[in-house]
Amino acid sequence: MALERLFRRNRPTRKEDDNSPAGLWLKCDACNAQIYRKDLVANLHVCPECSHHYRMPVDARIAMLADEGTFVQWSGGIQADDPLEFVDTQSYAERMEKNRQKHGRPDAIVTGGALMGGHSVGLVVMDFFFLGGSMGSVVGEEIALAAERSAQEGRALVAITASGGARMQEGALSLMQMAKTTVALERLAARRLPYISVLTDPTTGGVTASFATLGDVIFAEPKALVSFAGPRVIQQTIRQDLPEGFQRSEFLLQKGMIDDVVHRRELKTRVADVLRALMAGLQEPTTEAVRAAAV
């Protein structure tokens, strides 16, 4: 026992939203290459050797997408209740308090306004490290608020999804967030404002079956798991092995479910290009404007 403890103390500690041991080097999960930790971070949390896309901390994601100094946070004003007084191995209230402390935000999402390649956008970024990015009342509300505010301010909406799905601990209320986020997107559609969703590893369950797959254009990062039912559930149902690459981005592209698989390095440019193209038709001067200008 004592020996074990001694060893454990020497083991590097590891933060959940940290892809690397506290040491300077880490071994890539995908290609086993030794990577210098600073290189990984500098390379947008993508392995410099094999391009394996690691799950990305929210702050780094925002820094990578928003034009420098333009991000203004909208989310953070609300926090979860415990409407079911849900207790599993610990109470939901405790679980949330721990997560809030650890991650320094009220729930599994950050939203805000920003410029992206010069385009005015609302930005929604899910935090998988916060309770699996699960969607309860707060996550749903923040998305709905971001969609409505973007519509009101004439911004496009860009959502970066990462979630295990609806949050069990809020029961049917979590399920209803699928409808809530979906109806809120209608405000953007009514104003012909683009909504781009970017599926990152992993995006599953109720998030996939609602706002995540309703983008006017849907991109996914390489090899991201994107599914309705998780691979284990499917395996239990059909009792056979799943084909190689099943439910990964490349597979979904082949099946016609997404517009493209985009390397993280290209992501900002690709989203900005699509926004520009989609809005080009609407920004053309109207006949009235041309006539007015001629007068």
Add this chain to the structure above:
Amino acid sequence: MPLPFERPIEDLEAKIRDMQAYSAEQEIDLTDEVTALQTRLDRLKKDTFENLTRWQRVQVARAPGRPTGLDYLTHAFEGFQELHGDRTLGDDPAMVTGLAELGGRQVVVVAQQKGRDTKENITRNFGMSHPSGYRKAMRMFDLADKFRLPVVCLIDTPGAYPGLAAEEQGQAWVIAESIRRMSRLQVPAISVVIGEGGSGGALAIGVANRVLILENSIYSVISPESCAAILWRDAGEAERAAEALRLTARDLIELDVVDRIIDEPLGGAHNGRDEAMANVKRVLIEELEALVGLSSAELIERRYDRFRALGRFSLAA
């Protein structure tokens, strides 16, 4: 086959039958005894069914003999005409759709269909739809809008099917689209949870102006079995999960997830099918009546407000 907690009721009923048979056979007057037992039976039924645990309600919601979608379509509705196919890939027997009249009013119907016996359950895939089922439902929503017919959806599914082909064909995509399609309906829409409201697969046809639920139906983000398997790593803890999930009609009305509870006869809909179906019919006619005068814009806005308001949270500390 009685549900486990129905056995004492079943035993008492058998006893009454025996006594009546004996009395007839022996020509002895046992009226008082029978009446006393009958009173006891009524009390037992009442005690049992008014105090069902959440897990017991899950069992009632799934009970064999509980009226299914097609039972309602052929008994609570009139002139049901089934329309098949998603026009893309196939026809999903777990989702039954078409045209029917309700108290003389023409409506479009979309119903999830479990089997009424083992053979039918296999055909109907236990009420678990593939993407083609949701595409068929969306076709019906298009018809409803085009011909200005109200929509009635009957929810009864363990969930959308979690299979290989279903995933390949974009199960998540069609559920999301169906949610959006329903939110855009220009006509009145009512959904009734007649049995099991299993997660996104149920919500896909549940974005209505009014969401009603039968007294012993359930509606949940996840089945108690799956929830238990994830949280306690033991599907055997389903009873505990059912309690934790607050998935009964009474729970859901407190959370504003449903708008109205439809009574079931004492002993549950599976023991009083005609009465249960009559109750659903009466309430549907009444609810529809209240919606048909509204404009398309009002209907869409009210649906927006209804779902936009769902959730519980506080100002951040």
